[in-house]
Amino acid sequence: MSKKLRVATTSLAGCFGCHMSFLDIDERLLTLLDLVEFDRSPINDIKHCGPCDIGIIEGGVCNAENVHVLREFRKNCKIIIAIGACAINGGLPAQRNHLDLASCLTEVYLTEPGLAHGHIPNDPELPLPLDKVHPLYEVVKIDYYIPGCPPSGDAIWKFLTDLIAGRTPELGHGLIKYD
Amino acid sequence: MLPDNETRINDSAELWLDQAVTRYESDSSRLLQILHEVQERFGHISQQATGILAEKLDIPRARIESVASFYSFLHLKPHGEYRVLFSDNITDRMLGSEALMEQMCQLLWLQPGKVSEDGLVSINTTSCTGMCDQGPAMLVNGRAITRLSHQRVQEIAQLIRNRTPLADWPADFFRVEDNIRRSGLLLGNTLAYGEVLHAAVTAGAQQIVEVVKASGLRGRGGAGFPTGQKWEACRNAPGKEHYVVCNADEGEPGTFKDRVLLTRQADLVFEGMTLCALAVGASKGFLYLRGEYRYLLEPLHAVLQRRRDSNLLGISILGKPGFDFDIEIHLGAGAYICGEESALIESLEGKRGVPRSRPPFPVTHGYMQQPTAVDNVETFCQAALAVQMGAEKYRAIGTEKSSGSKLVSVSGDCAYPGIYEYPFGVTVREILQDCGAVNTRAVQISGPSGVCVPENEFNRKLGFEDLPTAGAFMVFDDSRDMFEVARNYVHFFAHESCGFCTPCRVGTSMLKQTMDKIANGHGTKHDLREIDKLDRVLQNTSHCGLGRTACNPVLHTLKHFRPAYENRLKSLDFKPAFDLDGSLARARQMTGRDDAGAHLKETE
Structure with missing residues (x-):
């Protein structure tokens, strides 16, 4: 192989479970490192993403910062993969979608007993929450999806090696799981 | 489930429940019918009623709740003394149903889908109620009201506010017209009731099968399976019992011919069923009547009783020993999927209407896993006519592969909506001329799951060779937006998906979201490609025909009316x-x- 592919990963409104599952490829991580180079990823703590071949994103979109990060990935990555239930459907964080955001904030910061002089945090440093949690495909174009909560290390390995080898990724029976 | 804050069921109510269960012989396969009665009596199926029924029928509460929650006309929580449902077919919308519903919500201070705070009324939409030729239409506590106008909606709101019992509402509200515009061999027949049966009893079972086979008759529910072949297979299938089922769950939006047949030709329908019973050796038959046609129940019961009194039903029919047959009417409860024959059978057995895996087909493993002949209302009528006329004469009508006549339910943009009977082979253009349609842009044939035919294809012919149809014929003129038509149909499928298989449950919802995204002005070319992908998933991986056809409206309108997207x-x-x-x-x-x-x- 002439040139290593650049891969970036991030977790938005997710639990890092998909990243943990990614680490479950175990010693194959070393093989992977022969084939790819990591750009922005929790693995190396690079803060911003540069031009990449593959972007892997876990978690849905729950606040303004998620939108910015997602857009940074879309701008820089040729291929974007949504990984896991939250990225694909909103998942667990989207359970809040049937609640009104204002009443959530009111209850958590203002009316909950035991809060002294509570106020809703309004520091400009903090990203504002969206009124609903959205799957990635509603905010940017997504090229591939790896379902599962989380998908297994084997599924991630198969998907990435297919992609790196230039094959259309095909998980097939046994590897494709929705739970 | 949250506890409902109702008053406890009193002794008289419990006695009533007890009697209801006894009326159905404590048979849990009659659960849906029992729940219907509970719903009609109490307005909803309370936790307490559920508990009592569970005990008396000796089934788990969960089974009762799972059945009740499947059908959209049954409610496990109070839903208002008056439950108003606006028919939401595209033809109702074209006649202004959305504005009428908004008006009614305003008059009664209420949001769609919510129950008013005093528990008086709820307002919502429901899938097509089969009154497309006299819409906009609604159901109030299950009773059909037609020809809604601002004036009528105002009157209805007043009646509800005054808590006037439904029985005291003006009879004109509930008037349902037949609107027969063109008759043929079926609607024009002058047979006396029992006439066909008299002749057939003499000829015998084998002869009936032979004639129906030779007549070339094919099912009128849309799929067009040869009726004689079905009856023969059912007759030859081994089983303790054989059953005849008439599918009157006419849920395909835009179809209302079965309603008219059951109003005007009920005897012929039952005659056809009885012929079928003789042919396949059944002693029990069911008419599965869609819940929207609840008002037909009493008249149909009267016809059945008259036939029993004339020895056309019952023991030793027309004096033929061993020819015992009777028909029971089973009322549906607002689930389109129950028009699919195996889902219909599940529903008949008192379960959720989830389609079975086929094969085995109902002809060998149908109701109670016994051989069952399921046919459409119109098919039974046509079978009776074929037997009466003889195969050769019947075959001479229509085309080579589609013999006989077809009832067409015409609605939408035309001067004379209603029922038209034609020999097969009639062109779309001829029908459009007869119904007084001008500047027609497209016709949706056989409902949302059917075919959208644009102007340059109006010479196509109704029949199994070209355009098979269950009868719906919705006309759209050049003022209509075909994207909105397709979007209405996509919403319909998402609502009616039974939820059993993932491709359909999720796929129809995603299709709906994407269509809404485009409607809200957020659509891009990318979304059209996504629709294309979704269509393929739905077509290739759905469990039953609902999912497979759910993308038809989008596929067809994208093909013929792409600019609308x-x-x-x-x-x-x-x-x-x-x-x-x-x-x-x-x-x-x-x-x-x-x-x-x-x-x-x-x-x-």
């Missing part, structure tokens, strides 16, 4: 599905922030 697209390659900055508004309001970081641009 493209006009709505943004020219960009991709757009978010919702207003990003708008969805921060709530948080901005709560935090009092308005800095640059508190806003998002639509695209970067």
Whole structure:
């Protein structure tokens, strides 16, 4: 192989479970490192993403910062993969979608007993929450999806090696799981 | 489930429940019928009633709740003394149903889908109620009301506010017209009731099968399976019992011919069923009547009773020993999927209407796993006519592969909506001329799951060779937006998906979301490609025909009316599905922030 592919990963409104599952490829991580180079990823703590071949994103979109990060990935990555239930459907964080955001904030910061002089945090440093949690495909174009909560290390390995080898990724029976 | 804050069921109510269960012989396969009665009597199926029924029928509560929650006309929580459902077919919308519903909500101070605070009334939409030729239509506590207008809606709101019992509402509200515009061999027949049966009893079972086979008769529910072949297979299938089922769950939006047949030709329908019983050796038959046609129940019961009194039903029919047959009417409860024959059978057995895996087919493993002949209302009528006329004469009508006549339910943009009977082979153009349609842009044949025919194809012919149809014929003139037509149908399928298989449950919802995204002005070319992908998943992987046909309206309108979609697209390659900055508004309001970081641009 002439040139290593650049891969970036991030977790938005997710639990890092998909990243943990990614680490479950175990010693194959070393093989992977022969084939790819990591750009922005929790693995190396690079803060911003540069031009990449593959972007892997876990978690849905729950606040303004998620939108910015997602857009940074879309701008820089040729291929974007949504990984896991939250990225694909909103998942667990989207359970809040049937609640009104204002009443959530009111209850958590203002009316909950035991809060002294509570106020809703309004520091400009903090990203504002969206009124609903959205799957990635509603905010940017997504090229591939790896379902599962989380998908297994084997599924991630198969998907990435297919992609790196230039094959259309095909998980097939046994590897494709929705739970 | 949350406890419902109702008063406890009193002794007289418990006695009533007891009697209801006894009336159905404590048979849990009659659960749906029992629940219907409970719903009619109490307005909903309370936790307490569920508990009592579970005990008396000796089944788990969960089974009762699972059945009740499947059917949209049954409610496990109080839903108002008056439950108003506006028919939401595209033809109702074209006649202004949306504005009428809004008006009614305003008059009664209420939001769609919610029960008013005093528990008086709820207002919502429901799938097509089969009154497309006299819409807009609604159901109030299950009773059909036609020809809604602002005036009528105002009167209805007043009657509800005054708590006037439904029985005292003006009879004109409930008047349902037959609107027969063109008759043929079926609607024009002058047979006396019992006439066909008299002749057939002499000829015998084998002869009936032979004639129906030779007549070339094919099922009128849309799929067009040869009726004689079905009856023969059922007759030859081994089983303790054989059953005859008439599918009158006429749920395909835009179809209302079965309603008219059951109003005007009920004897012929039952005659056909009885012939079938003789042919296949059945002693029990069911008419599965869609819940929307609840008002037909009493008249149909009267016809059945008259036939029993004339020895056309019952023991030793017409004096033929061993020819015992009777018919029971089973009322549906607002589930389109129950028009699929195996789902219908599940529903008959008192279960959720989830389609079975086929094969085995109902002819060998149907009701109670016994051989069952399931046919459409019109098919039974046509079978009786074929037997009466003889195969050769019957075959001479229509085309080579589609013999006989077909009832067409015409609605939409035309001067004379109603029922038209034609020999097979009639062109779309001829029907349009007869019904007084002008400037027609397209016709939707056989409902949302059927075919959208554009103007340059109006010479196509109804029949199994070209355009098979269950009968719906919805006309759209050049003022109509075919994208909105397709979107209405997509919403219909998403609502009616039974939820059993993932491709259909999720796929129809995703299709709906994508169509809504385009409608809301967020669509791009990318979304059209996504629709294309979804269509393939639905077609290839759905469990039953509902999912497989759910994408037809989109496929067909995209093919013939692509600009209707493209006009709505943004020219960009991709757009978010919702207003990003708008969805921060709530948080901005709560935090009092308005800095640059508190806003998002639509695209970067």
